[in-house]
Amino acid sequence: MRPRNHDRLVLCLSHSCLPEYMAETPEEKATTRNDPTNELYRIRHSCAHVLATAILRLWPEAQFAAGPPVENGFYYDLELDHRITPEDFPRIEEEMKKEIKANHLFERMVVSRDEAIRLAEEGRLASLAARSVPSKFKLDIIHGIPADEEISLYRNGDFTDLCAGPHVVRTGNIGAFKLTALASAYYKGNERNPQLQRVYGTAFKTRRDLDAYFAMLEEAKKRDHRKLGHELELFTFDPDDVGPGLPLWLPRGTAVIEELEKLAKETEFAAGYQRVRTPHVAKESMCLRSGHLPYYKESMFPPMQLTETQDDPDGAEHRYYLKAMNCPHHHKLYAAVPRSYRDLPLRLAEYGTCYRYEQSGELFGLMRVRSMQMNDAHIYCTPEQFEQEFTAVNEMYVKYFKIFGIEKYLMRFSTHDPNRLGEKFVGEPELWLQTEDMVRRVLQRSGIDYIEVPNEAAFYGPKIDVQVWSAIGREFTIATNQVDFAVPQRFGLVYKDRENVEKTPLCIHRAPLGTHERFIGFLIEHYAGNFPLWLNPEQVRILPITTEDAVVDYAKSIHQELRRHGVRTELDLSADKVNGKILRAEQMKVHTMFVVGRRDLEADSISVRVHGKGNLGARPREAAVTDVLTSIRERLP
Template sequence: MQQKPEAERKTLDDRQKMTDLERVRHSCAHVLATAILRLWPDAQFAAGPPVENGFYYDVELSHRISPEDFEKIEAEMKKETKANNTFEKVVVTREQAIKDAQTGRLAALGERGTPSKFKLDIVQNIPENEPISYYKNGDFLDLCAGPHVMRTGNIGAFKLTHVASAYYKGDEKNPQLQRIYGTAFKNKTEMEAYFTMLEEAKKRDHRKIGQEMGLFAIDTEYVGPGLPLWLPKGTMIVEELENLAKETEFAAGYVRVKTPHLAKEKMYKTSGHLPYYAESMFPPMELKEKGGDSNEEAERYYLKAMNCPHHHRIFAAEPHSYRDLPLRLAEYGTCYRYEQSGELFGLMRVRSLNMNDAHIYCTEEQFADEFNAVNEMYLKYFKIFGLEKYQMRFSTHDPKRLGDKFVNEPELWKKTEDMVRNVLVKNNINFVEVPNEAAFYGPKIDVQVWSAIGREFTIATNQVDFAVPAKFGLTYRDRDNTEKTPLCIHRAPLGTHERFIGFLIEHYAGNFPLWLAPDQVRVLTIGDDEALVNYAKLIANELRANMVRCETDFRTDPIKAKIAEAEQTKVHTMLVIGPRDMEAGNVSVRLHGKGSLGAKPKGEVIADILASIKERRS
């Protein structure tokens, strides 16, 4: 990795765990810098790390780089890869690194002689106990902690993708740099597959499909950015998901609760969310009780950013014994988070979110079974939605950040992380372990899934909380009549309506399975003969009586035009009825995107539709 200020650097362990593809992309960032210097020798470089799906390098340059420059930059990059230069590592002292930054040897071709202000700043912010190293390829020398591929020729296929502006260290008080993005792969075949996926992803963009299908709207003028409005058809999907969660959780022994949309400041100070989480919360409201003392101080209230503190207070509302545990409290609670405007993105990043939340209060002895049951619930949902590729990211703490980023309970951290790890290993769960990304109160699982076209999404979370229940004084009376603090499992298998539906829109390309489709069935008649229309109405009414979302089209338009319109609006099942169908007691069935299934008895068709919805077939 490019050696960067502490807030941006990865740990040495992180770097050692860098994947082969990340090494390729990191190495390609150096090749990019080499090429830019050959074209524009006055370029000043900051950081150039690998990122998801590629890499970037930040550069200060008088020439404004545009996509029109990419071809000549890539040509210079190809010269460097064909040269097949070795990536050579050199470890230096801090004093030498400072001198080299001041004399312009870093991020330079040979002895350039222009002081490197960004590299100097980076060197001065590297912790005293961390080694400092350079990497050299050909005549390009850069401050870097590595790792890299062996030679520039090992990079394979690469392509520059876009350029953007970025402040140094993300601070608007610092110089604005040009951030040049690219991607790299081991070979051309992998890169072509990636760009094919990107093209398909554009077609599946949930914002585009959501608008075309009339699922949701973002009204920035009157409602506000990041605050989606669910339109009738989108609300149908929301309700179907909530029904699925309610049924699944009822069968698993959950009880449902409801909590307010705001709470006193004291709640979030006790939980530990304030002041550390304040930037992600909407500003407080200061209120005095109506009719109260005019001299009393105003109470500060916050919009709810998370459900857990409210659920802790529900647990505290009644006494509990070990016989009451595990207690599983579930709620589709609405939360509000003040995401930065530049990070808002359709349904994927919003400020109002409806979370499939629950909190399980249990004993240590019950933990393994409860935690695994949550993971099993994930797997059940994956099967329903046809998700074949998934991975659990097991996030642990960094012992060096205890009392800072993480609750200062080293023994409890080790104990609960071992408990989680044992559950995952024992039940053969596909997981990777990621250090320094736990919640402040305990280890967690983030669930990564891949859509039908191979795009990766973070969908859900499963967290262990060994700290906050004690802050609220939550206890239960154990078998030996002593009071003990329960463990709490935070879980949200379906994440939020917003993000999960955004994912599903792209996963299905808007072609939802029958049970989830906003337009489930449309009955189409060939002509408008009264007897034919009455027969069609009987079928439609029977479906509606069974809560099937069924529309009718009795217009005199040609049947091909009716079918084309139903296909365009993504109606899942079309029941086409002509005189012959009526005489035989049949209907002709068509499925969106799949064509005609032929004529079948109406009773059989209705029974199959109802069974498909009930069983939530994919």
């Protein structure tokens, strides 16, 4: 099975800064998946064959499709009337152990195409013996192998499979393995093909590595943004009454949102952006003009149908859609005022709320939702201004990533396929080449890691997706940055150039902070819920040790002072003992705890405790407060 595009990308990265419990760096994972000379790759690939061997011992009629090594293990897809369930795992693993213990050689055999076809027709591939029905998927795969490519088979014991290899020398070289999951998958990943059962497993050189992997998974579970989001009271869902995929932001999550917006507003203001506001809905006519209805209808909420009139029998004049993107509205703002080349570049920014009707199975915590707020802006510029504007956008990304301590990112540059002009991509061959050249030049000049992926562009222009990795190694497409030379034209957007000639501007769509939903989902996992002070939902909690009036008044005066400075501060006046108060504050991952008792009152001091760092001891009150204010102002990590 060929690796998907984004599986291949990771190879070119230089890596840094991964937690030590992570079994493999993303690069190693990529190697494990893609590099046949990698030992884990061979172990896992071999283990997939052993899995197939075991399944055939139990169900000789099973038909196998593809069984490659993947990021954290391997899988094999198969067709079988019996539904494999987790209860079957022990039996299958038992058979696998026998095969490993037998220590069969993996023998490689090169065969002619005719020979391979003959064996497949006899049901002799991915099987233990000849069968009455052909090995249909293998037969299909053989037909897909280019004529000049060698066809090889691998045999371990009774089991023979069509396979490019390579494998370990003997089945006994598979150190430790475990079956992990069941899923279904379409044959060749195509929705129109039959669904197969997929059995997932993983394998390592040693038992120790296997155990370490499962320990890592446990650690990853603790950082899962869905779990932390609930525990830290950041957001919630109410699928029954509000609807699936529609997050509700609790006060603590809203605090994070507002910090991000503040950052965006400051940054964009400094970069010459202007803020705008637009409604959440638009009429059908605009959705048609923008191309959303023809191209995006599947991911849009169905329309709101208002009244029908005699002039408008099908009601189109009264059909409204929730917006899936902000660009059409922004285009209208561009068009609202006559524009001269002197007005360009015009940069319109809005944290706009969009709605996309994602398929139910695609929803995933905050990462895939149906309502989202985008760090959106559209930059209208002349072709001469394009490179500078595009460079500035890239620099903004890098600035943000530095603030968040995102040390590893990759820009994925998606270009068009000339063979699909007028079909998947607008038919403007010259503009495609021109804009792609401009983007490529900017990327090369900026020295940012990027990879070029053909045939993945948006229909209106080339685009860049930004991939980042959370602390647990989960890969995120966090932001997108797109060139649009087509839609401004559809909206009739123009400016007068120096010679008083009307020209169509280029448009850059950019969202360095992506959507609040996905970005915060990423940040939760990135920080494991331990937000830095400036971003923390609760920056300071004040914990008086006793409830005697003088101490409480002292705590209150600190509380008020911090609040006056805009610091998100809470005062814990519960009946708990200090230890209880500390526990609760630590559990909520409150950044800083100010513990105050009689001693502090008398010394005008504050005992400072920082989440994850423990008790830092007493500080003069003024110094403790200043430290907090500085850290917030500087957005220190």
